[in-house]
Amino acid sequence: MSAALFIDVEVDDSIAGDRELAAKLEEVCPVDIFRAGAHGLEIVSENLDECVLCRLCLDASPPGTIRIVKLYDDGAVLGAPR
Amino acid sequence: MRFFEYESRAIVAKAGIPVGKHGFARTPARAREIAAEIAAPVVIKSQVLSGGRMKAGGVQFADTPDEAATHAERVLALEIGGHMPRGVLVDSRAAVQHEYYAGVVWDGIRKLPVLLFSDMGGIDIEEVAERHPEHVVSAHFSTLRPFADWQAKQLISSLGITGQALTRLTPIVARLARLFLQYDMTLAEINPLGELADGSFLALDAHMDVENEARPRQRALLAELGVGEQETRQAREPTAFELAGEEVDAQDHRGVAGNVTEFDGNLGLVIGAGGGSLTLFDAVRSCGGQPANYCEIGGNPSVAKACGLAKLVLTKPGVDKIAVMMSIVSNTRVDIVARGVIKACVELGYDPAEKIAIFRIPGAWEEEGFKILARYGVDYADRSVSLHEAARRAVERIGPQSAPVDGPQHDARERV
Numbered sequence: 280m281s282a283a284l285f286i287d288v289e290v291d292d293s294i295a296g297d298r299e300l301a302a303k304l305e306e307v308c309p310v311d312i313f314r315a316g317a318h319g320l321e322i323v324s325e326n327l328d329e330c331v332l333c334r335l336c337l338d339a340s341p342p343g344t345i346r347i348v349k350l351y352d353d354g355a356v357l358g359a360p361r
Numbered sequence: 362m363r364f365f366e367y368e369s370r371a372i373v374a375k376a377g378i379p380v381g382k383h384g385f386a387r388t389p390a391r392a393r394e395i396a397a398e399i400a401a402p403v404v405i406k407s408q409v410l411s412g413g414r415m416k417a418g419g420v421q422f423a424d425t426p427d428e429a430a431t432h433a434e435r436v437l438a439l440e441i442g443g444h445m446p447r448g449v450l451v452d453s454r455a456a457v458q459h460e461y462y463a464g465v466v467w468d469g470i471r472k473l474p475v476l477l478f479s480d481m482g483g484i485d486i487e488e489v490a491e492r493h494p495e496h497v498v499s500a501h502f503s504t505l506r507p508f509a510d511w512q513a514k515q516l517i518s519s520l521g522i523t524g525q526a527l528t529r530l531t532p533i534v535a536r537l538a539r540l541f542l543q544y545d546m547t548l549a550e551i552n553p554l555g556e557l558a559d560g561s562f563l564a565l566d567a568h569m570d571v572e573n574e575a576r577p578r579q580r581a582l583l584a585e586l587g588v589g590e591q592e593t594r595q596a597r598e599p600t601a602f603e604l605a606g607e608e609v610d611a612q613d614h615r616g617v618a619g620n621v622t623e624f625d626g627n628l629g630l631v632i633g634a635g636g637g638s639l640t641l642f643d644a645v646r647s648c649g650g651q652p653a654n655y656c657e658i659g660g661n662p663s664v665a666k667a668c669g670l671a672k673l674v675l676t677k678p679g680v681d682k683i684a685v686m687m688s689i690v691s692n693t694r695v696d697i698v699a700r701g702v703i704k705a706c707v708e709l710g711y712d713p714a715e716k717i718a719i720f721r722i723p724g725a726w727e728e729e730g731f732k733i734l735a736r737y738g739v740d741y742a743d744r745s746v747s748l749h750e751a752a753r754r755a756v757e758r759i760g761p762q763s764a765p766v767d768g769p770q771h772d773a774r775e776r777v
Contacts, residue, residue: 284700284703284704284707285700285704285733310663328664328700328704329664329665331694331697332729349729349732351732351733351736352729352732352736
């Protein structure tokens with residue numbers, strides 16, 4: 280369970296096991312939210328609130344496969360039209 | 362960061378300025394050995410980072426090595442200004458004919474070093490400047506161009522000093538100016554600079570302060586002098602609260618959230634921004650508030666770091682609320698600080714709306730920050746509210762302090 284108050288990250292099942300993409304996300308995220316684990320992409324929940332909304336993860340992954348949710352903004356999704 | 366006298370003496374000697382025979386001793390036996398090596402009457406001087414040594418009995422005169430050891434034993438056990446001595450300086454007693462003063466200090470208004478010289482040494486230069494201003498001369502000099510001997514000569518000669526004295530003083534004063542630049546000093550002072558019977562000169566006492574921020578640049582010098590990386594050399598020992606603040610700031614490389622100083626008030630402060638900390642601290646006090654702490658936050662710290670600082674302040678005994686205030690920020694994100702301080706409240710089981718008296722940080726990412734604050738019902742102010750008004754609101758919100766909390770009482774400027 281996430282201990283984050285402000286940010287949640289939702290990952291589409293289609294990329295969850297993609298180890299190459301996981302490594303890429305681990306590399307681009309400046310606050311270490313993504314980790315390339317043995318079985319693919321892992322979310323480091325203790326770092327979620329450090330998200331700086333930089334969109335680098337969105338740019339690095341196929342469209343719509345990662346959603347950055349602003350919990351403080353009624354669940355608004357980063358980059359999504361309001 | 363201040364140097365002990367024995368360290369200052371080493372810096373002066375390294376720069377090629379003549380000093381008398383001397384040695385540093387941590388034990389009476391070593392003091393005896395040094396006095397025997399000097400083979401002349403000596404002065405035993407307590408090595409403390411505090412003034413008033415002479416008045417406190419921290420300076421003693423000895424004619425023999427045994428007497429030097431006896432005095433050293435007494436001086437080593439003598440607390441001066443709340444400080445125990447690091448050791449004693451065993452210094453030869455010079456037959457001085459005349460005492461001069463030479464110093465360089467940083468002029469924060471002109472943003473240049475200023476070279477000071479006086480033919481009335483041995484007493485505080487401030488006193489000379491006040492009572493005998495005609496005996497003090499000064500001149501600013503560049504930090505960019507190399508310091509030339511003629512600059513020192515011109516200054517010294519403006520006091521009417523000529524001939525051999527002028528010739529001999531010139532390189533000493535010029536070397537002092539150069540070491541000030543070379544070692545990123547904020548103060549480099551030789552007082553007294555003694556003229557001996559044969560016309561030679563000796564640096565009889567020296568005080569040096571290096572700019573704290575320059576410590577990484579001066580690692581070689583500090584290592585040579587044996588100054589430890591953890592030595593803060595502040596006016597007093599840091600409190601447990603202040604040490605905890607250093608730990609918060611050290612937890613990651615992002616931004617600053619630390620430089621904490623403890624006070625005994627009830628309003629915790631999470632403040633910062635390019636001089637904003639001091640301004641805000643003063644604003645709180647001028648509005649009748651009682652700060653529980655001083656601190657500095659800026660440079661875009663992580664959420665965890667802002668959270669850690671806020672938690673530290675919130676859990677300080679006697680703190681009722683915190684005020685989170687900065688001037689307009691460009692390199693610190695409002696939303697990140699907002700997340701940090703709210704997270705601190707929530708994780709400690711507090712209602713952020715109750716615990717945060719005011720949040721006044723306008724600037725980068727303020728729209729996101731204000732959304733977060735609004736979500737948790739925290740009272741926030743934008744750039745249309747002045748720092749002073751924000752401080753006033755915080756003080757009004759917290760009300761008068763019910764009873765003073767035990768803790769250190771001092772001015773923020775002592776340590777910042």
